[in-house]
Amino acid sequence: MxxxxxxxxxxxxxxxxxxxxxxxxxxxxxxxxxxxxxxxxxxxxxAMIDRRRRETIRGADLPATLTVEVTVGAHRPPRNRGGAYRIHVEDRDTEFQLVFFHARGEYLKKLLPPGERRLVSGKVELFDGMAQMVHPDHMMPVDEAADIPPYEPVYHxxxxxxxxxxxxxxxxxxxxxxxxxxxxxxxxxxxxxxxxxxxxxxxxxxxxxxADVMAEAPARARLAYDELLAHQLTLALARQTARKGKGIASRGTGKLQDRVLSSLPYSPTNAQTRAVSEIAGDMLSPQRMNRLLQGDVGAGKTLVAFLSLLIAVEAGGQGVLMAPTEILARQHMAGLAGLAAAAGVRMELLTGRDKGSQRAEKLAALAGGMIDILVGTHAVFQEDVVFNDLRLAVVDEQHRFGVRQRMELAEKGIAADVLVMTATPIPRSLSLAQYGDMDVSILDEKPPGRQPITTAVVSTDRTEEVIAHLERAIGEGRQCYWVCPLVEESEVSDLVAAEERFKHLRARLGESVVGLVHGQMPPTEKDAAMADFQSGRTRVLVATTVIEVGVDVPNASIMVIERAETFGLAQLHQLRGRVGRGTAASTCLLMYQGPLTDTGRRRLDIMRETEDGFRIAETDLEIRGAGDLIGTAQSGLPKFRVADLERQTGLMAVAQTDARALLAADPALKTPRGEAARLLLWLLRQDRAIRLIGVG
Known part of the structure; x- marks a missing residue:
């Protein structure tokens, strides 16, 4: 190279x-x-400071930064220690003072000799009726005045x-x-x-x-675009490389999918049907699929993923579903068991807990092609795990699977198609920045039967009213989650908050009615408490945020979130998505402790206004900024110096189209514009992308 x-x-x-x-x-x-x-x-x-020359400070609207030529007059050193050193000066029409604190008289006499002409520039203010310039920014002989630009840029x-x-x-x-x-x-x-x-x-x-220091200024927008284009070229090259990897064409027969669809009590949404057909089209092509399936809470991603895995099985191959944690892997396994039975396929779970002969048996069955679909954590990619014919890898991820990991997956010689699922609606600009190397399918409608959720915001002063409301609802056979606040200082106080609330509710609602789950519990107790709630033995589940991911209790129709103002928007949205899964009308009560900050109020307002995860994510982005939204450390988001992901979404989309079009027309970047694009990649230190072009 x-x-x-x-x-x-x-x-x-x-x-x-x-x-x-x-x-x-x-x-x-x-x-x-x-x-x-x-x-x-x-x-x-x-920013910029206007340093254009003036003849006089007279008539200026003070305080203001002014630049004027003066004749230096008398120096008046301070009378006492720590006092001000003053120098009298005159411009064309009036007089004023230059003021210095902790000044060295000798130095100032050299710099501003009485009787000489000097150019001074700085902030002029009125003090006791006298105009004064305290610590001027510039003081220089008139012949050096060209060193001060008429408009001085201000740098961070x-x-x-x-x-x-x-x-x-x-x-x-x-x-x-x-x-x-x-x-x-x-x-x-x-x-x-x-x-x-x-x-x-x-x-x-x-x-x-x-206007020239705004992001929209043509010069700045152009420099921002250079950064976005370099980044999108890198992603497009990664995409091109991933596609070059020999894929396998998998043609589904639809036989197994039909069995599952006819076993469902409802029809899939248009968005689900569209996503499955986009995925089927990718799997049919000999190029490797690299697709992102993005859907809001409860939009039915799992069904789409499962139908896609069945395409792999129908084509005579195998599929794997990877989850970020063992708990989620187990939950996928439990949630999909019914669908697997309806399809008549063999599905197994492989996690770090599998040891010895049990593990050996599963691995043998996998290598022999007896297991159709494997569910597990990233452990499914350890050396000794061998598939008979892997066609599709579905990665259920919570932002922990960046471009680098996607490239590693390809390097493992796995020719399988890759589908990445994310449950967090990501604003378009961020999804382009983070997943620009992928094709995207979006599930933007809720399956039929999902009830709208009424969201109300109430002050913690009204806790007793809320409990009375719960009592009535439980009497009607409904179930409720009560999420306790996150207490920053330590794990222990989270626990205390949850246990206090648990005791209080038990005293009011009855011993056997209220259950408790929190992060400090041993897994077996946690599972037991969840099982009690799922089966309806307990009516109210007091919890810290351990319940936000993937819990499904259709009968639960009330969600109370205490001190909601301390949670992030994405978290509130995920928590609210735990209700509204059954046939009953559902409510989410956001309890806050006043006084609210502006940000806190904005968060609660948007939650009350909309259930659209994408709109909520856009607001979250405006409030928190890109790095914070995804947690910069593991976000895989590029660091831009000029481009602003929050405000320049449109430019990012143009850059993506432009980069893909350029590579489609000139895959090796050999045309004059291609050669220029290589210069851009070098210029903005995208060396990794240059390696991807090959000989470079």
């Missing part, structure tokens, strides 16, 4: 090659990920790096920007009215008004 192209060398030089950056400043910048002139140029100013600073140093360094980095061929599609450039990259950098670092 060829190395970095020569024309980019100036942008990858050492930071110390730039004006105003010595070894110390270079170290401070490197600590924030700015390692080269190219990186520095992608750290754009976030790292401790120890000054605005002056950033300004000098960025100016000297701009001089190094080479003329590069254009990698953006000409149609897009024209439609958006974007400048070329060099001009975009120059404009972005020399804003002339507030």
């Amino acid at each position: 060829a190395g970095r192209p020569e024309q980019l060398f100036p942008l990858f030089a050492s930071l110390e090659a730039l004006d105003g950056i010595g070894p110390k400043t270079a170290k401070l910048l490197e600590a924030t990920g700015i390692e080269s002139p190219g990186d520095l140029l992608m750290s754009l100013p976030y 600073l790292t401790q120890g790096v000054t605005q002056k140093a950033m300004f000098k360094a960025t100016r000297s980095a701009l001089v190094r920007v080479p003329e590069l061929p254009e990698w953006i599609d000409q149609g897009v450039m024209k439609r958006e009215g974007w400048p070329d990259r060099k001009a975009a950098l120059e404009q972005a670092h020399a804003p002339e008004g507030l």
